[in-house]
Amino acid sequence: MSMRTPLCDLFGIEHPVLLAPMAGVSGGVLAAAVSNAGGLGLIGGGYGDADWLMREFNAAGEARIGVGFITWSLARQPRLLDLALARNPVALMLSFGDFKPFLHQIRAAQTKLIVQVQTLEQAREAVDAGVDAIVAQGTEAGGHGGTRATLPFVPAVVDIAQGIPVIAAGGIADGRGLAAALALGGSGALCGTTFFASDESLASEGAKQAALSGSGDDTERSSVFDMARGLDWPSDWNLRTLRNTFTRQWSGDIVGLRENLAQEQTRFNTASAAGDLDVAAVIVGEAADLIRTPQTAQATLRAMISQAEDRLRCLCRYVGHLKED
Numbered sequence: 001m002s003m004r005t006p007l008c009d010l011f012g013i014e015h016p017v018l019l020a021p022m023a024g025v026s027g028g029v030l031a032a033a034v035s036n037a038g039g040l041g042l043i044g045g046g047y048g049d050a051d052w053l054m055r056e057f058n059a060a061g062e063a064r065i066g067v068g069f070i071t072w073s074l075a076r077q078p079r080l081l082d083l084a085l086a087r088n089p090v091a092l093m094l095s096f097g098d099f100k101p102f103l104h105q106i107r108a109a110q111t112k113l114i115v116q117v118q119t120l121e122q123a124r125e126a127v128d129a130g131v132d133a134i135v136a137q138g139t140e141a142g143g144h145g146g147t148r149a150t151l152p153f154v155p156a157v158v159d160i161a162q163g164i165p166v167i168a169a170g171g172i173a174d175g176r177g178l179a180a181a182l183a184l185g186g187s188g189a190l191c192g193t194t195f196f197a198s199d200e201s202l203a204s205e206g207a208k209q210a211a212l213s214g215s216g217d218d219t220e221r222s223s224v225f226d227m228a229r230g231l232d233w234p235s236d237w238n239l240r241t242l243r244n245t246f247t248r249q250w251s252g253d254i255v256g257l258r259e260n261l262a263q264e265q266t267r268f269n270t271a272s273a274a275g276d277l278d279v280a281a282v283i284v285g286e287a288a289d290l291i292r293t294p295q296t297a298q299a300t301l302r303a304m305i306s307q308a309e310d311r312l313r314c315l316c317r318y319v320g321h322l323k324e325d
């Protein structure tokens with residue numbers, strides 16, 4: 001198996017696939033599993049808990065891994081960046097907010113900077129700043145995101161990227177999606193949902209089962225879980241999850257949720273602690289249709305690479321066939 005793209009050279013990896021830095025899900029063991037299988041695993045720095053972050057770096061052992069932060073949250077506790085950079089991550093990914101205040105420090109540490117974007121305006125800022133790689137995230141993605149769809153958004157970002165490697169994200173869960181990402185001009189893919197139910201993921205067993213039996217049809221974007229969690233996310237982004245009783249009750253009635261917030265936060269916290277997924281969030285994207293089997297991250301990555309190679313070979317034959325006609 002071999003499929004080299006500029007992304008492999010940039011990060012010194014064998015396969016052009018990155019594990020998304022999923023808050024609460026991508027811990028050190030999962031990140032190490034993806035890296036040891038030839039991709040690049042990113043620990044999900046999330047909303048910033050220094051002890052958690054250090055524990056997860058330790059859990060990754062000697063593996064070459066990276067880390068990702070939610071930028072607006074990192075701005076409130078910049079010390080986390082010092083801690084992360086002290087662990088010499090292969091790459092640091094910033095998403096959702098102004099990355100520029102952190103640029104100097106990341107460059108000084110000689111760590112590669114990946115910026116995840118949801119609009120062309122954000123992509124232009126990343127290009128102007130000369131970041132090392134850009135993740136173009138489509139709305140199909142699990143977790144927070146914007147409104148652009150992966151299929152037209154990725155090539156539009158490639159067109160303005162001036163040679164900076166573009167990594168496609170949002171809805172890519174198998175080799176067909178990876179082959180499509182490369183066909184769009186991307187240098188690889190960043191995947192969250194497909195690794196959510198991995199053996200090594202920190203998601204609860206109940207959430208993994210719900211993800212494996214869920215469908216993209218059953219997902220929606222809303223801000224109800226951010227309100228329930230007391231997270232003041234900027235309105236540019238909302239959260240794709242599986243639908244459940246809680247989203248059905250409140251996603252069409254944000255005013256009502258705000259009026260009942262204290263009571264609903266208690267209900268949400270109680271349900272989350274008890275693993276009651278009628279109320280608690282299962283954060284996956286439209287690619288939930290494509291994940292059906294509990295397996296190791298290595299098995300997922302291997303299957304993805306081998307299927308992408310098959311698809312690309314098959315498509316090459318198709319072009320040859322057209323030529324002959």
Ligand SMILES: Cc1cc2nc3c(=O)[nH]c(=O)nc-3n(C[C@H](O)[C@H](O)[C@H](O)COP(=O)(O)O)c2cc1C
Binds near residue numbers: 045173
């Ligand atoms: C459970 C979950 C948690 C996520 N948490 C984060 C996060 O903390 N920071 C971040 O930059 N992206 C986060 N994302 C979004 C990913 O970075 C990525 O864009 C997305 O997973 C790609 O789409 P996919 O889920 O279809 O693979 C999360 C995604 C999921 C599924």
